[in-house]
């Protein structure tokens with residue numbers, strides 16, 4: 096088996112997706128953290144967009160979290176998450192792409208210093224949640240019912256960060272009246288792959304960092 100090295104920024108939810116899948120698969124991997132404010136030359140040489148995650152397979156880098164997820168799934172020895180049926184595979188890819196678009200809104204919601212913008216984004220994210228809730232099966236907490244899927248790995252980091260944001264500013268009401276999304280979130284947040292894929296004090300560190308950049312959501316952070 097080739098060696099796997101995940102190039103990471105510790106607070107990045109896109110990196111976390113890849114780390115979650117590596118944890119689900121029980122694979123050995125190394126992790127290398129970089130400072131995105133001071134990107135090393137070796138990183139810029141393997142990441143044309145200057146973004147993490149990059150996964151190095153021996154010496155070959157691949158970038159884009161959704162591509163990394165697929166590579167890891169296709170090379171898994173057992174327990175592949177993407178289904179065999181092409182239509183079902185396409186449907187999971189489609190929703191992963193939809194979720195990727197929510198990630199930038201989730202970041203803007205956390206980072207903006209403007210209350211009106213935060214509330215607007217919270218409303219838009221609730222709209223996306225309604226769309227996703229309409230896709231979830233009636234039974235079982237995950238996208239595949241009882242079965243954990245690639246869509247679950249892809250969304251867990253956002254549900255985690257939005258839960259932290261809601262903890263800082265409960266009036267956002269992101270999960271209010273959304274029992275199906277809340278149950279999905281609850282199942283994903285306690286899943287060992289989700290918790291093992293981040294540094295242990297990330298919630299505190301994120302709150303502090305958001306507070307320092309003037310985030311409205313984190314304006315009262317006192318940690």
Ligand SMILES: N[C@@H](CCC(=O)N[C@@H](CS)C(=O)NCC(=O)O)C(=O)O
Nearest residue numbers: 107108109145146147148159160161
């Ligand atoms: N579409 C990319 C997005 C990755 C991304 O936005 N990463 C952020 C950190 S969370 C980054 O590296 N930003 C550095 C920059 O834009 O300079 C993916 O899915 O991998």
